[in-house]
Amino acid sequence: SIGMNGDANLDFLNIPLTIPEINLPYTEFKTPLLKDFSIWEETGLKEFLKTTKQSFDLSVKAQYKKNRDKHSIVVPLSMFYEFILNNVNSWDRKFEKVRNSALHFLTTSYNEAKIKVDKYKTENSLNQPSGTFQNHGYTIPVVNIEVSPFAVETLASSHVIPKAISTPSVTIPGPNIMVPSYKLVLPPLELPVFHGPGNLFKFFLPDFKGLSTFDNIYIPAMGNFTYDFSFKSSVITLNTNAGLYNQSDIVAHFLSSSSFVTDALQYKLEGTSRLMRKRGLKLATAVSLTNKFVKGSHDSTISLTKKNMEASVRTTANLHAPIFTMNFKQELNGNTKSKPTVSSSIELNYDFNSSKLHSTAKGGIDHKFSLESLTSYFSIESFTKGNIKGSFLSQEYSGSVANEANVYLNSKGTRSSVRLQGASKVDGIWN
Template identity: 65%
Template structure:
């Protein structure tokens, strides 16, 4: 009562019924959207030769650039090796002999000969000999000569590989996309209580024309809560487009109607609108 609901509620305990129902009926019609595969095939076949020529040109330029860069690097590396070999003598690192205790193994001295143009990569390695005291076990020394570091000549094919693409052929598969047409939809809403009853019905039909119908009404002990709202809209697609809309509202205080029509053809466009409104309250009366 403190919130002001005592004017609407007949008792302190209220109950209501709520019902919602939606139904969809499938439409057998389908919309066919063509896929322009023929245009795609013609475009590809006309431009495939140009693509091959551009590809071969780019491949030739890439091969020439890589070959020139490799040959330049090889010349600089060979020149560097010759200059270092003339100015520097090979360095030989001596590894003295040593004895492994507990096992009585004696290793002879060994050497590592480095390249004259660098002290990272060895040219020749002499392994030590191993002898076990008090036995006939003996491992002789070995000399390992590593191959010299050099860049090999890059073989360049005199006749480049042929590159070709197959000709595109039109497939026999369907070249249309089928989309189901919109079906019929029905929606019902119902609300019942001790104060008022509200019903709403909406339906959409998609046949030769698209029609939407809307109806909402209420009944109540209070006249202010009673109303009826109805509307219909149709779209006709014969000989152009025609959209017709009609709305009506009736209530104790507010009422009116609206009618409009819009027609579109290839040459003309027509439109008409009619609206009537009525307001009746204690302080205002207007039509």
């Protein structure tokens, strides 16, 4: 939860202000003299805020209450364990077969490659003599250090890979120091003989032992969540409450209201939704709005059972303005009890009256629709009518329209009809 409050003193708005005339740059205009001007009095803040002593109080609170109930979800792990136990022996035999085949392929391929390499080296050594790279001796100037000749003997199969290297001897005059020559013989490059590990043939998959199984997973049920918001000041008060409750039914509720110095900004909005789980599923929702100019409500119900599906929706709205009023009503119903049926109706009435515009208008619209269906036939009926009556600059007018349509379809044929009727009148022009 969060809480906050504060105060403000607006007495400085009562101090009268005096603003002299000011010449506007690059023009010949001057601002008028403003003397003893009170922002609090002249701008309407006095009527709006009522007092210069302002304060506010803010409160926010959210709470979740844990539910002790749990939902059980069936998980057939015992069947999974039984399947593994019944097939683990066959998996062991397949693994052993694949293991032996892989080891045999690896050993055979390696030995064949070794034979080919040895054969290639033998043939080249017989047909080609070994190569020798020799460097002549030389004397390093100034220091008179003598370096004897040295040689590098390469393999017969490859003149790049050395077989033996003879290092030069170095003689340093003066102290009569001599470093003798050495011959380094490198071991031949050969692929070793590959022996497969004998203990590999004794490797088996581990034994599988079934654990103690559980066939249900328990998930905690959703708890109750509530939320409260409140803001209060000398001008406006706002309150909002919301809640989600999980009991025998799942219920969601919302309520918001305001209190304002201006009646037009006062409102109350309330909504409730309930999900019932006895004998099927049923969802009921209700929403209402109340204001000085607008009132409305919405109610809907959806019901699902094994044998039937039913739905109904009802919406009403009323608008009341100084020169305009409107009433709206809509209903929708459908079910599948004896046969699938859907019916809908819309009704709209309005009244406009403005003395400043010297105009009036009053009328309404009514629409009805129905549908029935079975495997043997299909039927649609639609009816619409509307009317208007009013005046414009003392010139009266009126009009009406009506439309009716029907369609019926079965295995024997189709029948349909359409009727349209209209009338209008303007005084002094046509009738």
